[in-house]
Amino acid sequence: MAENKTFNHLFVFALILISTSALFALADDVNGAVTLNSGTFDKILGKFKTVLVKFDTAYPYGHKQDQYKKVAESSIGQPDLLVAEVNIKDYGEKDNDDLKQRYNINKDDFPEYRLFLKNAKDPIPFKGDEEKAEEILDFLVKESGLWLGGPGSIKEFEDLVVRFFKEPQESRASIIKLAEEELTKEKHKSNFEQAEMYVKLMSKLDSDVNFLMKEISRVSKLLAGKLSDKKKHQLKIRQNILNIINAKYRESLDSKIVRNNDDANSSSNEL
Incomplete structure (x- = not known):
């Protein structure tokens, strides 16, 4: 009798171990992402320029979770971006239910993505296809202006774009000339079309400051x-280069705002 009781206890204990192991297997770490909860959400959110949050079931799995992992891995090289996940339970202690209520998350629509931009009042909801990491990344880049690399990314020309936006309007032609000289180098033979695109886009921007946003909109419509x-492949490369240039443009605006604020503070201190 005692042996049977001991066996039953061991059997129950084994079942608990198996169940616990299964849950931890489902809740695996995602490279490039963090898991947030009600206690850490607000603390972490304010520390990054851009935060992409996925609200999902307690133990997500399957194709949509695989796409999330791709998005997270793509974010690793961008220090201004955090990719995070909030796991919501609608049973027991209802973990993170307060965050679900705050952002009007519907469990029937899991996963739901929200993009939080620093100093913006409300997050931007993602309304695309959660089964396509590419769509999520396009949304992220378009709304945040952050650079995530990818097809068409050429460091030498990205550096020239940064210099282009730093220069006053009347001096930008000299940067375009440098870009044209860079284009003739032997190392750009293999990516000539993409490299040339940077030069042409900078030339267009030099004569029309509104060209960038108009072209981003035009290419997005064509891809739809x-x-x-x-x-489609050619346009995706063009779109990515446009997004890179847009990211550099936004960075230049941010740095100008900081410089202006510093100048204003310096002037007020002198007074």
């Missing part, structure tokens, strides 16, 4: 239509 795989 029916295209051959080859044309």
